[in-house]
Amino acid sequence: MSNLMSKPITIWLTGATSGIGYALAEGLLKDGHHLIATGRREEPLRELAKLAPDRLTPALGDTTNKEDLDRIGAVLDQHQPVQMAILNAGTCEYLDVAKYDSEVIEKNIVTNVIGTSRSVEAVLPFLRAARSQGLAARLVIVSSSAWWFPFGRAEGYGASKAALTYFAHSLRADLAAEGIEVTVVSPGFVKTPLTDQNDFDMPFLITAEDATNRIIKGLNKGQSEIHFPKRFTWTLKLLGALPQGLIDRMAAAMTRKNNEQQEDNK
Numbered sequence: 001m002s003n004l005m006s007k008p009i010t011i012w013l014t015g016a017t018s019g020i021g022y023a024l025a026e027g028l029l030k031d032g033h034h035l036i037a038t039g040r041r042e043e044p045l046r047e048l049a050k051l052a053p054d055r056l057t058p059a060l061g062d063t064t065n066k067e068d069l070d071r072i073g074a075v076l077d078q079h080q081p082v083q084m085a086i087l088n089a090g091t092c093e094y095l096d097v098a099k100y101d102s103e104v105i106e107k108n109i110v111t112n113v114i115g116t117s118r119s120v121e122a123v124l125p126f127l128r129a130a131r132s133q134g135l136a137a138r139l140v141i142v143s144s145s146a147w148w149f150p151f152g153r154a155e156g157y158g159a160s161k162a163a164l165t166y167f168a169h170s171l172r173a174d175l176a177a178e179g180i181e182v183t184v185v186s187p188g189f190v191k192t193p194l195t196d197q198n199d200f201d202m203p204f205l206i207t208a209e210d211a212t213n214r215i216i217k218g219l220n221k222g223q224s225e226i227h228f229p230k231r232f233t234w235t236l237k238l239l240g241a242l243p244q245g246l247i248d249r250m251a252a253a254m255t256r257k258n259n260e261q262q263e264d265n266k
């Protein structure tokens, strides 16, 4: 398929109010694209709109809420053709196993899996409409590489991103016949308000601007899998190929070390 980003297109971006999404919005606007930008907070959307008032339409809403998504759908309708959706809204809640609470798991799953699947429901008719006009269309799902290794405390986050990646790959198989392409983005650690809460070492941490450049570069090339930084993601892939018993011992040792570090920091 031709590079659909070689000229300005209309893109729906969720999670645009912070971190990777905010930096992505800045980068995509710089490249001349039109954005429908979603998040629950109004102020950052207003700030973004100042960068290109004629090319950024704020579409306030919660991606887990069907009524909000219906309203956002009406905004997308007014801005057709919509050729790309970047579903980036997400959360990361850690489990304290000493105070095991299944709500932590639920929060990750609801935002990261259910919210994204409802967002797909909202945008799919518009991607299909673009295809019916002979235009290229792509769905981009921001997952994570975190689930490639069993990190302690990440039961909920890792499970949600593993589910999300499977969801995206399965969707890719189903949408192939319609010519709608699906890209999965799997970042390593990126410095954002989401990771600012982390009290452990984050190897190969990169900035949101660096992450944005890598995502836009991958999208410009029409890549179906974008993962970075490679030093981190290839290491995780290699570790993932080890026997499970060895992975379990490494994961337990890493978790023990992180817990000790946190105790020392108290």
Ligand SMILES: NC(=O)c1ccc[n+]([C@@H]2O[C@H](COP(=O)([O-])OP(=O)(O)OC[C@H]3O[C@@H](n4cnc5c(N)ncnc54)[C@H](OP(=O)(O)O)[C@@H]3O)[C@@H](O)[C@H]2O)c1
Residues within 6 Å of the ligand: 014, 015, 016, 017, 018, 019, 020, 021, 038, 039, 040, 041, 061, 062, 063, 064, 088, 089, 090, 091, 092, 111, 115, 142, 143, 144, 145, 146, 186, 187, 188, 189, 190, 191, 192, 193, 194, 195
């Ligand atoms: N930072 C990393 O190291 C890293 C690594 C791998 C993957 N990721 C993934 O990258 C994505 C962006 O993360 P980030 O680090 O940029 O986090 P962030 O700074 O916390 O941003 C999260 C974004 O998601 C939005 N959001 C959360 N829940 C929402 C909901 N229910 N409805 C609508 N918007 C919602 C937030 O907007 P509002 O609060 O305004 O709603 C915000 O714009 C996430 O999917 C995350 O899992 C991040």
